[in-house]
Amino acid sequence: MKMSKLMAPTLRQTPAEAEVVSHQLLLRAGYIRRSSAGVYHYLPLAHRVLQKITQIIREEMNKADGQEIVMPVMQPAELWAESGRWHVYGDELFRLKDRHNRDFCLGPTHEEIVTDLVRNDIRSYRQLPLLLYQIANKYRDERRPRFGLLRGREFIMKDLYSFDRDEEALDRTYQSMYHAYSNIFKRCGLTFRPVEADAGAIGGTGGTHEFMVIADSGEGAILFCHQCDYAANVEKAESALTETVSPQEPLDMLTVDTPEQRTIEEVSNYLNISPSEMIKTMIYRADEEVIVVLIRGDHQLNEVKLANLTQALDLELASEEECQQISPGGQGFLGPQGLGALKIYADKEVMKMTRAVAGANERNKHVVNLCPGRDFQVTIEADLRMVEAGEACPKCRAPLEEARGIEVGQVFKLGTKYSTALGCTFLDEKGKEKPMVMGCYGIGVSRTMAATVEQNHDEVGIIWPMSIAPYQVIVVPLSYKDEQQREIAEKFYQNLLQQGIEALIDDRDERPGVKFKDADLIGIPIRVVIGSKAIKEGLVEVKVRKTGEQHNITVEEATNKVMALIEQGFKNT
């Protein structure tokens, strides 16, 4: 491809709208342009990268017996009503009506429609397992699209759905997908980590893993152990219970004055105690029910764990007004004692306390020597806290480490949630009708491209891994006007093309500096410069973008060198 004809509008300055580095560089290097919030054009270079990624995905999915199909983006509301998600999914679903006033939505995910497809045509255990996948645009009306391609409203996703006869067969499918995913991200040149995760709204009964690309800009936090293989999203992470320090004998509960001392920090300072000696009392509204949640003062509540425990669709911290109706002291003076018939959810660590400090349910007063089980009864005791770095690994007790990551893929065991709701059944060898056991497996394709940039860049631009670079080589004649240089460069470029190498030639009438800056910015792995040395001494310069290694060799040797470097690039990814 000639640079003079390539639509890659590079920018010298970073557009003000971009915050994260992948967004900045993809805009600056002329890969993407914004159409509306969270919706982007993919220009030629981006399209080539996406093609590379999807090709890798196809190969690995097909190897695992996946069959590629294309399903409708526009889906009828009836199917979503059948699964119950038409009402559950909320504002995030892009909804539309046709001219007959019938309801449709733009698919944010395809469980309903694929289950509908399969239930109509698959009847026998002989046809299972069945693995169907597609690579398509997905639509989610995010409350707040951000970070460029990392959180858009329209994005490219690969989703595969598996249909098995029983849990055991699903386990095998799940394992094979897990391995396929590892291969895919490895081949894309990413540093990633599969972690145990929460199933979220998609539901399902089995396990789930997220594939996280390690990057400081990631929205997700993960905890992992480097002594064993334990790794989990913070939403899911557990830790070995802390050692019980010789429990103190309970003392009589007393009320003390704490004028205007509301937060854990204020009260612990005022009473000269540690936050770990306090009980944090929070009032939540779980759908229509008001509940009390207790956590040790120095711990953080994990709302995902609480939501899973309560099974509430809508879980929200109660307002100040609601708190005052329950406890006259209002926020800052809440305590679990004497709250009547409200359900009390307590973290396990709270139950070990014997002389705790909590609000007195009275303004400007707290109680000391509060003892769970004696002074109040707990309805449900469970792990409700956010695990922090340094705590003991639940498997091997080594200290956990924390990292941030970008979720590029997730594998789920769905079980029979959708097959039961939609009546997707088969007959087993005994002629008995059973619901299929399903799994679903997604990869954010456009997000993977952005995540790769997050992980592979320097101060001057993108550094693509060889396997997904839009072009492998860029040929730069320093002066394309110079007839000799042009001839040598063109011949060399044609030669590369004949070898099946994906090459660009910078035939623009620009100064060398401009060409170098653009080549670095768009991140082509190998650059071959042809200047006056090529004419005088027959030497060209072959430079590797990632390492900076440079070879001054003859034009004749250069093709082989380039091929060797490409091969090496593939090996390293």
Next chain:
RNA sequence: CGGGGUGUAGCUCAGUUUGGUGGAGCGCCUGCCUUGGGAGCAGGAGGCCGCACGUUCAAGUCGUGUCACCCCGACCA
């Protein structure tokens, strides 16, 4: 959805306080010159100052409304 911010040339941004013929740098076009890391000179094109209504002799500038975009939070297969 709550809080904050920004809309002026393709990009980055002055100008708005105090109303009076719309600017700079970069990019773009033409010519000269230059050619190993975003050169130089000369000339040029390009703006519904987000949109609407209002105040005024006069609005980029003041008022009201509205739309878009960005950030923080909440939320998020």
